[in-house]
Amino acid sequence: MGVVVQKFGGSSVKDAESVMEAARKAIRAKHAGNSVIVVVSAQGSTTDDLIAKAAEITSEPSAREMDMLLATGEQISIALTAMAIQELGERAVSFTGPQVGIVTDSTHRKARIKKIDTQRLCEALDSGHIVVLAGFQGIDEQGDISTLGRGGSDTTAVAVAAAVKLAGYEVECEIYTDVDGVYTTDPRIVPDARKMDAISYDEMLEMASMGAGVMHSRSIEFAKKFDVPLMVRNAKSDAVGTWIMPEAPWMSEIPACGVALAADESRLLLEGVPDRPGVSHRIFAALADANIAVDMIAQSVGIGGKATIGFTVLNTELDRTKKILGPIVGELGATLNETGKVSKVSVVGAGMRAISGVAERMFQALAAEGVNLKMITTGDIKISVLVEEDGAAESAVIEPGPAEPIKKAHLESKKAVRGRRALRAVHAAFALAQPRKGAGAQPAAHGEFRPRPAPLVLPAKTEREAAIARLAGMEDVLVSGVQLNNEQSRITIYDLPDQPGNCSKVFNAVATGGILVDMIVQNQSGPAKAELSFTVPRADLTRALKRTQDVVREIDPGCRVVGDGDISVLFVLGVGMRTHTGVAKTMFGALAAKGINIAMINTSEVCVGVVVERARGEEALACLTEAFKLG
Ligand code: ADP
Numbered sequence: 001m002g003v004v005v006q007k008f009g010g011s012s013v014k015d016a017e018s019v020m021e022a023a024r025k026a027i028r029a030k031h032a033g034n035s036v037i038v039v040v041s042a043q044g045s046t047t048d049d050l051i052a053k054a055a056e057i058t059s060e061p062s063a064r065e066m067d068m069l070l071a072t073g074e075q076i077s078i079a080l081t082a083m084a085i086q087e088l089g090e091r092a093v094s095f096t097g098p099q100v101g102i103v104t105d106s107t108h109r110k111a112r113i114k115k116i117d118t119q120r121l122c123e124a125l126d127s128g129h130i131v132v133l134a135g136f137q138g139i140d141e142q143g144d145i146s147t148l149g150r151g152g153s154d155t156t157a158v159a160v161a162a163a164v165k166l167a168g169y170e171v172e173c174e175i176y177t178d179v180d181g182v183y184t185t186d187p188r189i190v191p192d193a194r195k196m197d198a199i200s201y202d203e204m205l206e207m208a209s210m211g212a213g214v215m216h217s218r219s220i221e222f223a224k225k226f227d228v229p230l231m232v233r234n235a236k237s238d239a240v241g242t243w244i245m246p247e248a249p250w251m252s253e254i255p256a257c258g259v260a261l262a263a264d265e266s267r268l269l270l271e272g273v274p275d276r277p278g279v280s281h282r283i284f285a286a287l288a289d290a291n292i293a294v295d296m297i298a299q300s301v302g303i304g305g306k307a308t309i310g311f312t313v314l315n316t317e318l319d320r321t322k323k324i325l326g327p328i329v330g331e332l333g334a335t336l337n338e339t340g341k342v343s344k345v346s347v348v349g350a351g352m353r354a355i356s357g358v359a360e361r362m363f364q365a366l367a368a369e370g371v372n373l374k375m376i377t378t379g380d381i382k383i384s385v386l387v388e389e390d391g392a393a394e395s396a397v398i399e400p401g402p403a404e405p406i407k408k409a410h411l412e413s414k415k416a417v418r419g420r421r422a423l424r425a426v427h428a429a430f431a432l433a434q435p436r437k438g439a440g441a442q443p444a445a446h447g448e449f450r451p452r453p454a455p456l457v458l459p460a461k462t463e464r465e466a467a468i469a470r471l472a473g474m475e476d477v478l479v480s481g482v483q484l485n486n487e488q489s490r491i492t493i494y495d496l497p498d499q500p501g502n503c504s505k506v507f508n509a510v511a512t513g514g515i516l517v518d519m520i521v522q523n524q525s526g527p528a529k530a531e532l533s534f535t536v537p538r539a540d541l542t543r544a545l546k547r548t549q550d551v552v553r554e555i556d557p558g559c560r561v562v563g564d565g566d567i568s569v570l571f572v573l574g575v576g577m578r579t580h581t582g583v584a585k586t587m588f589g590a591l592a593a594k595g596i597n598i599a600m601i602n603t604s605e606v607c608v609g610v611v612v613e614r615a616r617g618e619e620a621l622a623c624l625t626e627a628f629k630l631g
């Protein structure tokens with residue numbers, strides 16, 4: 001017998017009618033012969049309302065007390081949902097996170113799951129109950145209530161599915177929400193966004209961590225790590241949703257599957273940073289120790305022994321970040337500047353690993369909109385740009401009326417005026433509204449994209465203990481490999497005028513030559529100037545350099561273009577690379593300990609890339625392999 005985990009988000013249990021509807025879905029799954037676990041979020045805007053209540057008392061509530069408060073939202077939902085199921089004639093039992101032993105670390109408000117004890121859960125399932133479990137919450141080792149971060153019920157659902165799978169059940173997880181599935185972008189911002197039939201774990205990880213709020217990114221980490229079949233679908237219909245699954249061969253033919261917008265980040269610029277080994281480590285280790293996830297990091301190559309490091313953090317972490325970096329910046333003789341509100345637009349697609357011209361197409365679309373790019377970074381399967389927001393345009397935006405759903409994320413996205421414009425332009429440039437394989441070329445048959453996870457070697461029930469032991473540290477970072485690429489070279493343009501269209505011109509020139517650009521980093525390098533670096537295959541360096549020099553001469557003869565064939569690129573691959581603050585710290589720390597200078601950095605959820613001088617590439621590979629215990 002299989003287990004179905006059904007998660008209902010806030011809007012899907014917002015009132016009695018929705019709760020009854022969710023209860024009916026759970027009962028139907030039970031009658032179809034499954035054991036059923038229902039994970040529920042707080043009703044409607046409850047969590048936002050609770051946060052507002054705390055704000056009436058204090059502007060700096062303690063994180064522990066906030067968790068105590070926020071966890072109550074989900075407790076209401078489980079009781080009501082269990083009552084609804086009982087009212088419809090089925091047996092149900094509700095549990096809070098602590099009751100079923102969802103043990104987390106003690107980072108209140110963004111705790112990570114350490115283990116789940118499935119015993120009580122499985123006993124309730126085995127006795128024929130539908131289990132109704134509170135999402136978003138757990139208990140730390142001191143016995144205090146913790147929460148997993150906004151949107152964390154998705155993570156509860158997938159983590160519980162993974163735990164139940166390891167306890168020997170066949171499992172599937174369904175995420176019920178207020179849209180039909182995962183769209184090419186947020187359908188609230190781009191009405192012609194298209195629903196996808198399937199998306200890979202890595203693509204969804206990047207989409208979610210770059211702002212696609214439909215899934216909590218950490219839930220995808222679990223799904224990937226434990227190979228949990230996962231579908232996002234509509235709570236108000238029976239339509240087939242979107243499968244989130246291992247990468248299929250057809251996905252690599254699609255350069256861009258979706259675009260995402262994040263409007264809640266601030267950009268910081270560290271200028272005049274000494275360009276020597278260990279400096280990046282010093283800075284990012286301090287932030288990692290404070291559990292601050294740095295999002296984009298763009299380090300300019302540096303002239304005259306000084307580099308500029310640009311990075312972004314969540315707005316909510318801005319003050320803490322400044323406080324932590326203050327003394328370090330003083331020590332390094334650098335300056336820390338905050339550069340105002342920004343929006344981040346990212347394009348994601350497994351196909352961009354091998355298909356050239358993706359960056360060019362994105363930058364061209366943004367240039368045509370007159371959007372200036374303040375920072376660019378790339379990952380294996382994503383490109384992100386930062387767009388400066390316009391305060392005046394924002395204040396002209398009409399706030400949603402009472403008929404609109406009150407969701408914090410929604411209100412914030414309404415404000416990113418330029419970001420939303422940029423998002424629409426990029427969505428159109430990749431023709432994402434058009435049907436394609438995996439996004440409605442023909443209506444998907446129910447089983448067409450269904451993932452088929454490798455058959456599990458089922459442990460006997462008596463082996464549950466052993467299975468539980470395997471769950472210890474279940475949300476620990478998974479670093480799967482380190483790769484060295486000695487076939488790349490780098491081109492750097494210094495003093496590129498900071499104005500719309502220049503990046504587009506450069507990458508147009510390179511793409512027209514059919515040259516595949518891999519890493520791209522653009523950062524501010526002085527007033528109204530940017531520094532743009534990118535890597536191309538070494539075999540193409542001469543051609544790419546010539547094309548770049550020609551186009552840059554037209555832009556501004558004052559720019560300097562330098563080619564460097566003597567580089568190595570190193571990638572650390574895995575899941576949760578960006579949000580697990582320790583990854584960058586370990587990586588930079590290991591390189592610093594060997595005195596290896598980092599010339600370029602790129603971070604994403606599935607890969608962190610650095611450029612070092614080629615003579616030290618092998619050594620860097622060895623030290624990273626050791627640091628991540630992959631040897
Ligand atoms: P729930 O309360 O069910 O967890 P969320 O509000 O967290 O729901 O997530 C659903 C919302 O995510 C949708 O209403 C949609 O506006 C937003 N969203 C953002 N990006 C996407 C995307 N790429 N596909 C679908 N929905 C998206």
Ligand code: ASP
Nearest residue numbers: 041047136150151152153
């Ligand atoms: N109720 C929590 C929130 O609003 C968790 C969730 O909905 O996933 O963030």
Ligand code: MG
Nearest residue numbers: 009151213214
């Ligand atoms: Mg959600």
